Amino acid sequence: MRFGTTLIPTLKENPGEARVESHRLMLRAGLIRQLGAGIYTWLPLGLKVLRKVEAIVREEMDAAGAQEILMPSVQPAELWEESGRWQMYGPELLRFQDRGGRNFCYGPTHEEVVTDLARRELRSYRDLPANFYQIQTKFRDEVRPRFGIMRGREFLMKDAYSFDLDEASLENSYRIMVDAYNRIFGRCGLKYRAVEADTGSIGGAFSHEFHVLAESGEDVIASCDGCGYAANLEKAESLMPSETEETCAHVGPMRTVATPGMKTMEEVATFLGCPVSAMVKSLVVEGDGRAFQLLLRGDHELNLVKAAHALGVGTVVLAEPERVTALTGVAVGSLGPVGGRLPLWADRSLAGLTCFIAGANRDGNHVLDGVWGRDCPTPRWVDIRNVVAGDPCPRCRVSPLRLDRGIEVGHVFKLGDKYTRAMKVTVQDADGKERTPIMGCYGIGVSRIVAAAIEQNHDEQGIIWPLALAPFAVELMLVNPREEDSMKVAEALEKELRQGGIDVLMDDRDERLGVKFKDADLLGLPFRAIVGGRSLKEGTVEIQRRGQPEKERIAIAEVAGVLRARIQDEAARGRS
């Protein structure tokens, strides 16, 4: 491909709206252009990258025995009513009507469609296990699209759905997908981590997320360098403290002190001269029509997902301050465990406090030297907080947990019979009995991988593509395209490389060399060959690896061979 005749609109200046490096660089390198909030056009170079990711995903899915299909992006509401999600799904679901007033949605996911396919086409246990996948455009009307392609509303996703007769078979299908995912992300040249994840409202035994590690990631993942445990923050467990903490020198009788006008934990802690970690904060949540008072150490954060599990309710929401007062008779700042109206559920970490400081359930007052079971009912000890860096690993109980940020690029989980049951999928088993298959579902954010790869691979000058994702392996730069000799050498080299199966972008523009260098750095193609000028006079071509400063002069006749060898070498190392 020639630079001069391809739409590669590079930008010298930083676009104002971009907040993360991948977004900035994708705009500056001319990979994408925004059409609306969270909606982007892929320009030629960006599309090349997207296709590379797609190809890797497709190869590995095929190799794992999954069958590619393509389902409609527009889906009739009836299917969603059958599964119950027409009501359950919130405003993220883009709904609209056809000319006859019939309801449709633009698919944010395809469980309903694939399940409908399964009930029509799968008859016998001999048709199982089956795994269908597609690579398709999805639309989710995100509350707040941001970071360019990273969290767009429209995006390209690979989604796969497996059907098995029993749990053991599903286990196997699931494992095959996890293996395939590891190969996919490895081949993409990404530093990633597979983590245990919450299964959400769908339930099911377990679930894994695949995260590309990056500072700008929106998710937090906890991991243990000692034993390899890794989980996202929603899921990561905290342990019951093994020893009690001496929070009071002498445990005396409980006292009440006035803390007029103090609203935050910090204000009260400062006033009382005690650490925030010795204080107990109370939060009121509601779920399934019931209200609960949750207790946490002052320096800990509530985890709503874990709280929902602990309380045995579907979802929980934090009550508004007015609602809290209505339920408890106290303003939020003075809520506490002593003499309250609501059932108490406390994070396990509080079991380690010999005594506590908390709101007094009287406006403007706090209690000191409270003791569980003496001054208030002993709460139920549950795991409802976010883990923090340094917490002991819940699995090996030895090493400390570390927290990293990640970009979720893959998610696999077992669906069970949620959809097959709701939509009445059955097959006959060997005994001729009707059985309901169970499902697994496996997603990869194809377009998000492009952004994640850039997030992980760039410098001040621009992108540094992993070889496997680079739109071209080589940029062939002509110092002066008007020189006939240079052009001849470059064209011969381009032809030779192409015949060797290597993608080449030739910068044949009649621009100043500096412009071409800057653009080359920005585009970040792995290898660069510079034809012309002083090196050509001595019969050589300069080659350079993006990200490394050295340039090498190689005899013209050998350039293609050297480049091919380097590329093959890197590709081989990338796969191992």
Add this chain to the structure above:
RNA sequence: CGGGGUGUAGCGCAGUCUGGUAGCGCAUCGGCUUUGGGAGCCGAGGGCCGGAGGUUCGAAUCCUCUCACCCCGACCA
């Protein structure tokens, strides 16, 4: 959804407070020079100042409405 911000040339921005016929840099086009890391000089083209309504002799500028995009928040009492 709540709060804040911004819409002016392809891109980045000034001009808005204090109304007076729209500007800068980059990019684009032409000419000359230059040519190994975003060149210099000369010249040129390009604007429904997001949209609608209003106030005024006169509106990018003031008022009302509206649309779009961006940011922050939507758990810490």
